[in-house]
Amino acid sequence: MKFTPLEIPDVILVEPDVFGDARGYFQETYHAGKYAAAGIPGPFLQDNFSFSRRGVLRGMHFQLRQPQGKLVMVARGEVFDVAVDVRRSSPTFGRWVGRTLNDQNHHQMWIPPGFAHGFCVLSEVVEFLYKCTQLYDPADDRGIAWNDPALGIRWPLADPALSAKDLKQPLLADVPPEGLYP
Numbered sequence: 392m393k394f395t396p397l398e399i400p401d402v403i404l405v406e407p408d409v410f411g412d413a414r415g416y417f418q419e420t421y422h423a424g425k426y427a428a429a430g431i432p433g434p435f436l437q438d439n440f441s442f443s444r445r446g447v448l449r450g451m452h453f454q455l456r457q458p459q460g461k462l463v464m465v466a467r468g469e470v471f472d473v474a475v476d477v478r479r480s481s482p483t484f485g486r487w488v489g490r491t492l493n494d495q496n497h498h499q500m501w502i503p504p505g506f507a508h509g510f511c512v513l514s515e516v517v518e519f520l521y522k523c524t525q526l527y528d529p530a531d532d533r534g535i536a537w538n539d540p541a542l543g544i545r546w547p548l549a550d551p552a553l554s555a556k557d558l559k560q561p562l563l564a565d566v567p568p569e570g571l572y573p
Contacts, residue, residue: 392419394429397490402474402506403431404490405499409571418497420464421522431462431501435522443512443519450509451475451560454531456468456541458504460524460573468517469493470510471547475535476561477573478505485563487544488509505572507535533570534560 393406405426409418436524443449450473453459460477463472473489492498493514493555510519530567539562 392422392425394431396430397488399474399476399486399488401476401483401503402488403429403501405429405431405501407497407499409497420499421462422560426462431503432460433524435462435524435525437442439521439523439527440459441519441521442515443517444445444552445512445515446548446550446552447535448509448511448546448548448553448557450534450557451507451537452509452532452534453477453505453507454525454528455533455570455572456531457525457528459503459527461502462499463496463502463519464499465492465494466517466518466520467494468512468514469495470512470514470517470519472500472510473508473544473546473561474500474502475507475542475544476505477507477535480573481505481566482502485542487542488532489544492549509537509545511551513547533566535563535566536560539563
């Protein structure tokens, strides 16, 4: 298993060992000791599953009072997964990192608390899984615009399908200081 800090070192790409033969394959998707040693702490309190179709973009979401760390992976299909640092005091505030995750590379991405997260679907369908370090709280749900020009996220699609909520998210610069992490 390989753990690689990305351009924002708090975000970690995980490359699990995959053992395959003519019957299929096996991979370990989480091991508390190995992940903790690589800087991915637990405990994880909630597991989520999302199904989406090609062209859907979900994001950029975060929780403020109960920040969630997320360990994300794709069971079927392919996404471009993005994390944006929304910690005001961070040297990487407002920067983003993205990677392609799919059912062929088996990669996972660790998005720590203090980051907005989103993904867009590149395959016909995607089955997306993520483990969260905090429970989801609708009253604590926050977001920023997926297409904020100041962020400059290079999404690999031009006209995504968005939820009504994601269509109304503010630019990062328009979020008051109390609406972001310290």
